[in-house]
Amino acid sequence: MKVRGPFIGVIGAGSCSITVARLACEVGREIARNHAVLVCGGLGGVMAAAARGAKELGGYTVGILPGPNIAEANEYIDFPIATNMSHARNAIIVRTSQVLIAVAGGYGTLSEMALAMKIGKGVVALKPQFSVPGVRVASTPEEAVKEALALLDAVRQRTTQG
Amino acid sequence: MKVRGPFIGVIGAGSCSITVARLACEVGREIARNHAVLVCGGLGGVMAAAARGAKELGGYTVGILPGPNIAEANEYIDFPIATNMSHARNAIIVRTSQVLIAVAGGYGTLSEMALAMKIGKGVVALKPQFSVPGVRVASTPEEAVKEALALLDAVRQRTTQG
Amino acid sequence: MKVRGPFIGVIGAGSCSITVARLACEVGREIARNHAVLVCGGLGGVMAAAARGAKELGGYTVGILPGPNIAEANEYIDFPIATNMSHARNAIIVRTSQVLIAVAGGYGTLSEMALAMKIGKGVVALKPQFSVPGVRVASTPEEAVKEALALLDAVRQRTTQG
């Protein structure tokens, strides 16, 4: 039980509309339904909505926080990590996630998507604000998680064969 | 279920004697027996022994890794965090843990103990190689975990009253 | 002499065409001509070309490196900083620079541009590969540095008045 199923990162803004929160929540539910672990930034907005969705279906959630205190995590985070490194913690989210799903999001999310592409992680976007070449765009939460898992499988096959 | 019981850090060298590994394993078991989450550096030696002990009793384990890849975690880590920040990840271990237990250990462990004292985290040491003022020395794993939990309770009471 | 003139970050890929290197070199020269300090990632490509330009006119250069060793810096770096934090060092480049100039660049540069916008730093781009809302596009190195200095002045005036 070293790694409890895949680790899927969900990235997005710290505050968001109800529509975007609903999408994020559904992404979290799909992640848990597929027995994957949700990794996120541990704060509000998309991060809290996705973690809430994952907890509704009994999934595990990891929150990699920008601040010094684990109490800063939203109430749906099981395992808070206090980095105290502000935005530099984004690099840890990207490294720890085996594949990432971006839900809407502003400059911070764009920065994480670009970093993920830079280091070769797959990224799927739902309602992207910015177009990033190489990022797959999904039209529903179900499709986003399915696509993310397919990207992961492709990586695994390359690793096994190579 | 925001925080599944307290988060207890276990620090120590990446390779160690059988005697030290036995102590670390017993510390891990005591942590799980007390429904606490074990936080460690995710590699070998004391880290692997403590995580093994925690898993034997069904506890959860978090490994905050120095490298870029979660596959680097030892097999007893449930939630690996890939920081890719080498020794700077020690600061994340110290911040994330609410109290720390050092098992033997060399310069790296001394560095973490000192940082923990600097930022006001309690530290309990088993078989310390270095004497650090303010660090409590325990003589058995049971005593170390009991002492760590007592330090945590003291912090909580101060926080509640203050 | 606390801060020797403004600190201007130059970001771009670690390997680049001769055309892009010429632009980066000219950006470095303009930075030095304006008595500003060049901050960069300290490696090759755009970073080395810009640092070379700055040194040709006697400017100072700071290189914030991803690896553990200052010897990894290119030969035009006066003050190498060994972060050993891989891409997380990008956040340090963005924080340390008062304004940034992107020269061409791929996903890594896009990630830094987005982070800079996120935390409110001005960004000027030369030959951008990606379009980022809010980033000013300059057509020559002279214009890029002039624009960067104007953005800095605007920030200073807001700070002084506010």
Added chain:
Amino acid sequence: MKVRGPFIGVIGAGSCSITVARLACEVGREIARNHAVLVCGGLGGVMAAAARGAKELGGYTVGILPGPNIAEANEYIDFPIATNMSHARNAIIVRTSQVLIAVAGGYGTLSEMALAMKIGKGVVALKPQFSVPGVRVASTPEEAVKEALALLDAVRQRTTQG
């Protein structure tokens, strides 16, 4: 002019007695007298006193700051680096310095000394509060800098021969 003479780290507390500040200032002067660059944490106490000493003799000073803003540096810092990583910046100070001199200091300094020893950097201590095996103790600032430069030469000879 890649590296302007050796980079010597000076570590110590952010506030200190006049006696300790005098020692730190003299260490800074000796560093500049030997055409070395002073690297420090950029804040007050020992850091400011050492940087002041270095500037009195025209040396260069680098300050690797814990916070997000270069304006946080003391007035004697030529090249401030804004890490925004709190104590994790200590690892960057240790990596960037080729050898370190500790002046008095508390838990934070102990943490840096231990980390330096862990990764194989030489450390010289003046008026140490804690005894760390392997750290050389000097009795005057002159002796401390002389000893630090000798440690560096020894490393260089090993590197050249090996």
